[in-house]
Amino acid sequence: xxxxxxxxxxxxxxxxxxxxxxxxxxxxxxxxxxxxxxxxxxxxxxxxxxxxxxxxxxxxxxxxxxxxxxxxxxxxxxxxxxxxxxxxxxxxxxxxxxxxxxxxxxxxxxxxxxxxxxxxxxxxxxxxxxxxxxxxxxxxxxxxxxxxxxxxxxxxxxxxxxxxxxxxxxxxxxxxxxxxxxxxxxxxxxxxxxxxxxxxxxxxxxxxxxxxxxxxxxxxxxxxxxxxxxxxxxxxxxxxxxxxxxxxxxxxxxxxxxxxxxxxxxxxxxxxx
Ligand code: NAD
Numbered sequence: 001x002x003x004x005x006x007x008x009x010x011x012x013x014x015x016x017x018x019x020x021x022x023x024x025x026x027x028x029x030x031x032x033x034x035x036x037x038x039x040x041x042x043x044x045x046x047x048x049x050x051x052x053x054x055x056x057x058x059x060x061x062x063x064x065x066x067x068x069x070x071x072x073x074x075x076x077x078x079x080x081x082x083x084x085x086x087x088x089x090x091x092x093x094x095x096x097x098x099x100x101x102x103x104x105x106x107x108x109x110x111x112x113x114x115x116x117x118x119x120x121x122x123x124x125x126x127x128x129x130x131x132x133x134x135x136x137x138x139x140x141x142x143x144x145x146x147x148x149x150x151x152x153x154x155x156x157x158x159x160x161x162x163x164x165x166x167x168x169x170x171x172x173x174x175x176x177x178x179x180x181x182x183x184x185x186x187x188x189x190x191x192x193x194x195x196x197x198x199x200x201x202x203x204x205x206x207x208x209x210x211x212x213x214x215x216x217x218x219x220x221x222x223x224x225x226x227x228x229x230x231x232x233x234x235x236x237x238x239x240x241x242x243x244x245x246x247x248x249x250x251x252x253x254x255x256x257x258x259x260x261x262x263x264x265x266x267x268x269x270x271x272x273x
Contacts, residue, residue: 035088082109
């Protein structure tokens with residue numbers, strides 16, 4: 001985006017923020033690329049080197065479980081030092097001082113929580129890859145322990161209850177987390193501004209939330225480096241690098257809107273820049 005266009009877009013973005021009463025952010029892998037975590041759809045993404053292991057195979061076969069853990073630790077090692085980026089910081093501030101009531105994320109990297117945002121404001125649709133859970137009793141297992149167990153016994157870890165232990169993420173073929181989906185739906189229906197950031201918006205059912213928000217009367221902003229299938233539905237499309245776009249808003253000291261002083265979102269008009 002040309003810098004003049006970028007500044008006009010930023011003004012428009014801030015204007016929408018200042019007029020809303022309740023904003024919800026919906027984030028995808030694009031918010032974490034500047035932190036060193038590759039996204040899924042970019043060419044040569046490390047996430048696509050292997051055909052995914054379906055959940056049913058993970059459940060059925062020990063060799064698949066060992067392979068899944070091998071791949072997971074190889075990916076984890078690639079971005080072990082990842083820290084929250086400028087996009088995460090912007091959302092953290094907007095949640096702490098502004099009208100952002102929730103961050104619905106498809107990401108599994110835990111970087112929103114690391115940014116200091118209140119944990120109860122983060123809704124993880126695809127789980128969290130920074131720890132593991134027993135599929136039977138749900139108890140939490142630390143990845144360092146899982147690694148040690150696999151190295152020591154060459155067997156996939158089991159819980160004390162006998163259940164299979166799996167990274168706390170949602171695999172292909174695994175049911176979406178019921179509670180997170182319900183919370184995401186509630187947050188989406190309650191907001192008057194929905195901001196999709198860094199997602200190709202092609203992974204369903206997650207990508208249905210921007211549409212639900214829009215159909216419920218919320219204003220929809222899409223901030224992404226490339227076109228998405230929902231751009232036509234958006235009131236404002238921002239084609240920009242996420243960190244570059246969001247960072248100056250806080251760095252320049254633009255006054256954050258507060259939920260109490262917000263005026264009616266109806267003052268917003270459809271804008272595509
Ligand atoms: P995606 O890879 O499909 O789309 C990411 C989008 O972000 C792309 O359109 C890309 O052009 C854009 N993008 C990348 N860097 C950007 C930047 N700096 N500025 C602006 N735009 C940028 O990601 P998705 O829609 O989240 O779907 C991927 C799936 O894979 C999700 O289900 C997610 O669970 C998983 N995933 C998660 C992570 C993570 O936790 N960080 C990483 C990869 C994949």
